[in-house]
Amino acid sequence: MKYDALFARTGGFLHGGDYNPEQWLDRPDILEEDIRMMKKAHVNVATLGVFSWSVYEPVEGEYHFEWLKEIADRLYENGIYFILATPSGARPAWMDERYPEVMRTTVKRVKNLHGQRHNHCITSPKYRALVREMDERLAKEFGSHPGLLAWHISNELGGECACPLCEKKFQAYLEQKFDGDIEALNKAWWTTFWSHRYNRFDQIEIPASHGEKSIMGLNLEWRRFTSENTIDFMNQEIEVLRALTPDVPITTNFMHSYPLLDYNRMAKPLDFVSWDSYPCYNNNYESLAKTSFDNALDHITMRSFKKDKPFLVMESVPDLVNWHDYNHAKRPGVHFITAMQSIACGSDSVMYFQWRKSRGSFEQYHGAVVDHLGRDDTRTFKAVTELGAALEKIKEAAGSVCKSSTAILYDWDSRWALDDAAAFSKKTKNYVKTVGSFLNICLKNGVEADVISSVEPLDDYQVVVAPMLYLLQPHTAERLKQFVERGGQLIATYITGYVDENTLCYLGGFPGDGLKDLFGIYVEEIDTLYPKQANGVRFTDGTVWKAADYCEVIRLNGAQVLASYTDDFYAEEPAVTMKQTGRGTAYYIAARCEEAANAAVLRRAWDAAGIARKALPAGVEYHRRYKEHTAYDFYLNYNSAPVQIQMEAAYSLLDDKEVSGEITIPALGVMVCRVQL
Amino acid sequence: MKYDALFARTGGFLHGGDYNPEQWLDRPDILEEDIRMMKKAHVNVATLGVFSWSVYEPVEGEYHFEWLKEIADRLYENGIYFILATPSGARPAWMDERYPEVMRTTVKRVKNLHGQRHNHCITSPKYRALVREMDERLAKEFGSHPGLLAWHISNELGGECACPLCEKKFQAYLEQKFDGDIEALNKAWWTTFWSHRYNRFDQIEIPASHGEKSIMGLNLEWRRFTSENTIDFMNQEIEVLRALTPDVPITTNFMHSYPLLDYNRMAKPLDFVSWDSYPCYNNNYESLAKTSFDNALDHITMRSFKKDKPFLVMESVPDLVNWHDYNHAKRPGVHFITAMQSIACGSDSVMYFQWRKSRGSFEQYHGAVVDHLGRDDTRTFKAVTELGAALEKIKEAAGSVCKSSTAILYDWDSRWALDDAAAFSKKTKNYVKTVGSFLNICLKNGVEADVISSVEPLDDYQVVVAPMLYLLQPHTAERLKQFVERGGQLIATYITGYVDENTLCYLGGFPGDGLKDLFGIYVEEIDTLYPKQANGVRFTDGTVWKAADYCEVIRLNGAQVLASYTDDFYAEEPAVTMKQTGRGTAYYIAARCEEAANAAVLRRAWDAAGIARKALPAGVEYHRRYKEHTAYDFYLNYNSAPVQIQMEAAYSLLDDKEVSGEITIPALGVMVCRVQL
């Protein structure tokens, strides 16, 4: 494995962000000032061209790239590289006027009007042709510019289109999937119930509340198709650019746990992963540590798509955004520690949307490095500058990567199917939150974990947690069994293995597809609790923890009981079990327990796997990045008071000194240490 | 009156439910297992054919009934009868494709796409012709099968359609109603206000929020028309079946207090009534007794449509459904007591949706007797079996009926008009809940009551309660007066007699149409209270009870004061009154009082009518069913602790022994006693 910075020629981490100078072409003074301020802020990268189509091609067939070339040159001369976006995220007015088919249609079958962003038909051959033409021109104009670091496809791809073109493509997708056999589809979707049988693929309409929404298999395939079709759109752009500029790496920016795209599949064709991070820090409902630990879920999900290289934080904001419910100012020190968290989790960048606030339109109040005020002595500008300087101090860590012994499974298919399932309670399914709750336990125990899809290889892991793995892909059960047999510690929970890849329930007992033997239990009932109702789970050591929302009533099928319910008609029935198979163990947590109960199971699994935990004060996050024989330890103290950490001898990069023994990290302090392995 | 079980040849009560074997035609082992398990569970009836159209007629004109015949034969050979549904509740895809006019149009004038259930135009001649053709074939194929107990029309008929065909039919309905006199309509609907006068019937559009919604008379007629048109649709199906199989009784399944259909009118053409019961037991907001007492409102409403015979519970669930906010597992014992409640209230069946869970599609998690697990040792299967055995023990009670001295009026017309009235508070009208609160008082006092429409005869009753009878049908006032004159005790409340059958306000004082003389009061004002605001009602015996939501300020017009307000500007004004007329008395409760106040008035009326109350412990429900010279007493203890009941000598059918004196009924216990009259 190579441990290179993603862009070695920048000399370390990327620091910068979206730069939209086309807004200021009539203000050369501002463009001049931008360069001066970027340099002052230790900025070394600018993302250009996001949404620039109407300036590139103000009327059809008339192209203007010279302004951007000039700016790219100026940046490069001043040591600032650029990432160039393709402008397909928003279309000029003339295009929608002339080719209305490029606009999106909602599932209510309402044709959108011109406007907003992300409003294109995902299928439209016309739009794809226009994008191809534009991308080719961009590649020719900028592909060999020495400042070009990477291509950035479109912007935050997403949404869905239900126009006739998309419906037809969806039908073709289904026809291919079911090998042209409509009876196979009828069986897989269980259409005989409610008289929902189809005669032909071209009878199938895109699901809608004023049409068909009650076939779970149809709904799931629509989610899958929309995701695949978006990836296909992206791939067309990638193909053009890769053909013309084979050496320029390609990415697109993901949006944390965006529900409509299977990022695991979408990440494959990309050269590296990047994403946009916008948590609500210092809100009125949780601690800064909680917000940050939850944000770690996103960083780590992104990192886990390509474990052998860093990812980029393509967008973040040094102060506040304009679209939260309450656009709370970022408190002093919060930008530093949360930006450093990205690095700790494996990012090679801290980048912002955007460099300078737009004077008008929708994002005029979205935070930026430079405010309308225009000064370089603002709290925000100083925080960015400080961070830029710190990134330079730790630049040797760029390119290093994290290594995890534990994996948490997070499947878009399970998420889609579970969200759509007419069962349990629509209000408390909380799949992503449940995944996050297990990662929280890892973070609190200083155990590095990846968050991966159930179709990814498990060979590198000793412990695998599969929370609410409702839907089993073909071979998932088999692969989990092999994982346990060869010594793995596997932990599953309530609502695991209820349905197959078509959302058909497994017959003969959940978890299905053989997993009831692996875990040595089967589920007889699931009790969905109303809010404020609760049960308890008593472990064999006498500790009792709360269970809420979901309690499966399970029967033993060879497993050993680790904990039992305390109350209700299933009191004394098993609540947590384990069963050994081969050299490994499969644990089953039958209820939604509070964290301490889950942590007890994870600790048992880690101990069995010989994975060391790290004693960390509450509210402290720890990660280690590796680079050949060197490691970089990151300690992030989210508390408003200092903490003490016990450390081996190491070199603190930010303080520029050797450290060892008991070290104090101040409130919101960050420590980055080089450790020789 | 005959006291026959609805289906004497079954030997007692029906036990069984929806059975959809067409889902498992490729699994003969499962069909085999079904028969074995049905017999084990004491099942003697299966409802077949609900939603089977696409299997009966997979492509237009190609019919397949042989599979069902085989299953019907197998069931019958094993002692299991069947009810056969017509499949009009859901249509095959080819029909919507070929005849798009059969699909429904929303009042927003959006044409639905193919899908879901209950998505047909109620008017469509094409759909009606297709249904007629199908029903004729079914009648011919199955009409003389020895296992056939009854026809079940469609499934849970409901909804509305606002397509051009329906609009035209609505206009014709209005033209007929107003004898072709548009000025009569203009006057009845008070259209001169807001310039809403119509020139011709064909100008009238179906009411919609983007059109006309401000004419109360129009809105009410649209409700009435939709109800009548649905009944008309049902009647076409009935007509076909009755012509071909005159001896097979016909029903359809109602949905408790479904707002869009006047079940009182819809019940008329049916041979017997059946309904689907799905309360939220053991929720987090009320006691099991409260949920059950409220469910009694539905049982009793259904029973009251045809007082001389039992009704059926066509659907219920032994465990949980999949569409509640929280699909909470049914606690042990709850299935038994609540199923027995149906019987106690006059049902001749306990039936389930469905026998075996569907593997896929929308209802894959709807509870059933047989789970995906497929075992017969589950808690649910055992509860069903236990219930089946108990039904056999009490089978002699089948066919018996309840007799009530008290009637509570519940009018769909009043409900529709009141819900639509732009007055009072949209958030606290609670018409059905108010009706139920009076039934609760009857249940707590062991007084059997019917729940009937205001157009039904009152001759059999000594006490009539008319809660919030906002709209008076023609002759209702007159009939109430006659009821009182010949000795009846009549109790009305606030918001009674405000409007006539066209929603025109009565002039000269509410309650209108002469009722202000009957009650001896008139209403000067109605005060709608905000939540948390309250007044008090002090009876002449000094007791004071809370009043909330609505307080009418009334003036005496010959009545005697039973209670006065305690507070506010109408303190000391009358709140509860009575006036004697002929041999009877009319009571008026001017405010929404807490239960104890209403109970005081009911007790006074029962005492005056010589109706005995029965001392029951809290949380115990009691009913008596009659059969010639025998009576069957049902005691249901919803408490989680045992209760003591004082009893005359009787024979306990479930315990198979004589009982008398103080008897203990355990928590969730049920006692069924034969009493010789």
Place this chain on the structure above:
Amino acid sequence: MKYDALFARTGGFLHGGDYNPEQWLDRPDILEEDIRMMKKAHVNVATLGVFSWSVYEPVEGEYHFEWLKEIADRLYENGIYFILATPSGARPAWMDERYPEVMRTTVKRVKNLHGQRHNHCITSPKYRALVREMDERLAKEFGSHPGLLAWHISNELGGECACPLCEKKFQAYLEQKFDGDIEALNKAWWTTFWSHRYNRFDQIEIPASHGEKSIMGLNLEWRRFTSENTIDFMNQEIEVLRALTPDVPITTNFMHSYPLLDYNRMAKPLDFVSWDSYPCYNNNYESLAKTSFDNALDHITMRSFKKDKPFLVMESVPDLVNWHDYNHAKRPGVHFITAMQSIACGSDSVMYFQWRKSRGSFEQYHGAVVDHLGRDDTRTFKAVTELGAALEKIKEAAGSVCKSSTAILYDWDSRWALDDAAAFSKKTKNYVKTVGSFLNICLKNGVEADVISSVEPLDDYQVVVAPMLYLLQPHTAERLKQFVERGGQLIATYITGYVDENTLCYLGGFPGDGLKDLFGIYVEEIDTLYPKQANGVRFTDGTVWKAADYCEVIRLNGAQVLASYTDDFYAEEPAVTMKQTGRGTAYYIAARCEEAANAAVLRRAWDAAGIARKALPAGVEYHRRYKEHTAYDFYLNYNSAPVQIQMEAAYSLLDDKEVSGEITIPALGVMVCRVQL
């Protein structure tokens, strides 16, 4: 300035309201009774013809005015004048049938059906022609009737239409506004961002959520256009009437702080202002005083449109309405004091919707002087009669006007732009409420204030408060500066001067357009607080008050600090400042402070301006109306207990006696005193 009653020939104040006798043409007895009861209730005015089109012209081209003439004559003979409405607020069915283009289209581009009210296309030439024809006929029929006091245009004009005609007119409006220069528009709307550049004006679509909603300049212009187009519609009606009956004054009825119309501009072409007042008195969330003080905001806004003459309360209700969430009965005395509040604030009328309740249709339960009951001994009728008598006692005050030393700025432009701004928190902007909170302070200090647009002259004022003046019109900053220079006391708050008239942010520091120099501060950040979060503001005298929702972090630019923040990262930073310029002072309140803090700043400004405050007990409202050398003092005690007031010698008109010294005003009491100046 003339101090005439608006309609001197009525001999004082107007008392009466909407009268719709066309509902009762078949009931001459009721029409007769109306006259008798009106006279009994001291009614001297009736508003006729609102929504009468379908009676005037039941079929196209067939006109009937004779019925109304007869009624107008009868009223006049009995001393009752009339205001005649044009009927354009609702259309007859035949019109929508024959000319569907007159119906409205929503911004979702859904064409409305016939029905409701206010459902016309604002642009439609056909509708305008039909209205013109009708208005001409009305003017000819009634223009010279001796009982006619005024024309009343349409009714509660409002709403918006997005049909193709309106879109085309909107495009033409924009083309004119930007002098045909699409690049000027692109720049003003900052369309380069997100590729939103337009090539031509006819590409611009009306903003919609399924099209363009992200261009703030576009959204604002759509608001402005809708307002202007509605005014234009009204002006066409005015033009017709003014041409034919130049001596008859014209008004239309406003709806308090209606969001879609700039009433400041709409008031200009009117001869006098009138409005409809419907507060929720005696609710469960605030005191009667609070509700009334907030209602004063509306009275005073209306009054301030034409400061040299009284306004009318065209509609109010003596009891309850039918459309509040809870239609609570008006408590005894509340009608009197709140009706007198209108007079105190400068109204020359107390008028009701409506005289007699409609029997049917949407407003059948809307309060009225005469109930369905039809009696003249109801609480309501007596309250109306009492009020009518009192108005006669104080009739000499009619025509008098209020004079204010203080102005509060309230701009529809700022409101529109701020509401639409994607920033701060959508949930806590509360622009109108914030304006009202400053008026509350004036009322509590007995200081008369006007509420005016920022484009109105400031010459008459010594103190100007500009709360959240987010958008600055051209020259506003300059005019505010001049106001201060010549001795004015100016108070501004957080979120002032962020954008120019096109919603472009000011560069170089907020408040923009030079105001940062006038106030001597600039804003570096704005911190939006979550609910329950708070900061404190400590004044130099040591008092500390709470700040919530919004806290700007400001930097000094020449100002002096009056108060500083107590907490968080901006503790000790300035929170309230002042800066002297010329002979005046500009105060800046950087946070949303509790009332006491704002009051401290206002008191300082009033003291500096030499404006006397008046010591008033809590819950007492005071106004003075002037008429040449006489003044009329109004004291309104909203408390449920009596209060003592210290008074100069005056003559109490309601008591008909001289008063002076300490006077007791009873609970809900009103005192009206003549004072010689």
